[in-house]
Amino acid sequence: MKxxxxxxxxxxxxxxIDWYDSMKEIMLFPLNPSSIHYFGRFAKGVLENARREILQTLGLNIREYSLVFTSSGTEANNIAVNSCSNAYALATDHASTLRCIEDTSRIIPVTCKxxxxxxxxxxxxxxRGDKPLVCVSLANSETGVVQPIRDxxxxxxxxxxxxxxxCVQCVGKLNVQFSDLDCDSMSISSHKIGGMAGIGALIFRKNFSIKTYTKGGGQExxxxxxxxxxxxxxxxxQALSKAVNNVRNYMQHVSKLRDIMENLISQVCENVKFWCQDMERLPNTSCIMMPYVDAKIQVMRFDMLGFAVSMGSACSSGSMTYxxxxxxxxxxxDEIRSSIRVSLGYDTTEEHIVEFVKAWEVVYNQRG
Structure with missing residues (x-):
């Protein structure tokens, strides 16, 4: 028994998402969009339809924007940053952006919030000399903080x-009008919204000169x-359409559960801290400091108690880093070493939250 x-x-x-019934016909075809025979043309049609539908779902004009499919949001960020020799990024951005910028003087500081x-x-x-590229995560994956993107x-x-x-973390979690961002490029990822891991996308204005990232047959x-x-x-x-169309219901559902969770934990421990609680955050995200208990120990103990939580971004090949x-x-x-991230979803229930808070109290009482 599992x-x-x-x-x-x-x-x-x-x-x-449950995609099998709608995709089982496609699965039976040999799908190489570069082939010129019937199967290749069929594959090309499916691919270009997906490309067009993603742009339309995000409210982006297909005459103004291009979309390149990538292996992940990480690769999409890499391609964008490496297309500019003078890139800047927030100090709280994802590692896929920060590690492309070797000059630490181009890392943009953030406030204590x-x-x-x-x-x-x-x-x-x-x-600055060369035309700069400013990179920013609209919503932070660890704290949930939403940046003032218009400013x-x-x-x-x-x-x-x-x-x-x-935009990897905000798609399907915030009611964002992507056409109003007025940005030159953006990255999104499939597995964050119910799609398959192994595919993401870089979307960019047609006048943004994106450099060749992978040489070969000239696809994308x-x-x-x-x-x-x-x-x-x-x-x-398909997953993107479902996520964007249901975003209001999603936000209402998870924000209610997150508030219940934070309120109940506060009753268990008066010294607990919820980072950036007074800021605009992703409605599903809570970054919680459990006093005097190391985050690595928390994650392992919660796992033994039947709860999957994390120390933050899970994009470091299974490592547990602060x-x-x-x-x-x-x-x-001490505050950094005692903080974990809890992020909720559509399948999270109030019963799950109550059970988690009970487990939180158990882990906290085992400190020392």
Whole structure:
């Protein structure tokens, strides 16, 4: 019998939608969009339909924007950042952006609340030579903090800078009008919204010169060569449509449960801290400091009690490392080492929350 585990790590990955019935016909075909015979033309049609539907679902004009399928949100960020020799990123951004920027003077500081320091951004961009690219995660995967994207874009544009927005965490979780972001490129990921892992997308204005990332047969507009996964693209489109169309109900559902959870935990421990609780956050995300209990121990004990939570971003090949996000917010070493992330989803119930809070109390009482 399988062990019962309550999943509270939706920012890491979401359970896949039930796609089999709608895709089983496609699965039976040999799908290579580069082939010129019937099966190749069929595959090409499915791929281009998915590309067009994703742009339309996000409210983006297909005459203004292009979409390149990638292997992940990480690769999409890599392609965007490496297309500019003068890129900047927030100190709390995802590692796939930060690790592409070797010059630490181009890392944009944030406040103790995790929000970009706009005054320092202006100073960093002032008088720079090559056209800058400002990269920003619209919503942080660990704290859930939502950046003031309109202000960031306004500052960037006033300094003749391009803007890349990492939208991986916000798609399907926030009611965002993507056409209003006024950014030059954005990245999204399938497995965060109920699609399959192994596919993401870089969306960019047609006048944004994206450099070739993978050389070969010239697929994906010559930017990312290699045979595309048609099935993954079709599922991606379907999952995105479902997530975006249901976003209001989703936000109402998870925000209610998160507030219940934080209130109940506060009754268990008066010294608990919920980072950025007073800021605009993803409605499903809570970054919780359990006093005097190391985050690694918390994650393992919760796992033994039947709860899947995390220390933060799960994109470090299974490693359990302390948060660079909380460090950038200038929290103390003890606070950083005692913080975990809980992220909820559509399948989370109030019963799950009550059970988790009971487990939280058990783990807390085992401290020392």
């Amino acid at each position: 062990k019962k585990v309550i999943y509270l790590d939706y920012n890491s990955t979401s359970p896949c 995790g929000i970009v320091d706009l005054d320092l951004l202006k100073i960093l961009l002032k008088g 960031i874009v306004s500052v960037a544009k006033s300094h003749d800078a391009l803007v890349h927005v990492d 507009f010559g930017i990312r060569s290699g045979t595309e996964s048609v099935l993954h693209a079709a599922i991606f489109s 948060s660079h996000v909380l460090k950038a917010m200038q929290l103390s070493e």
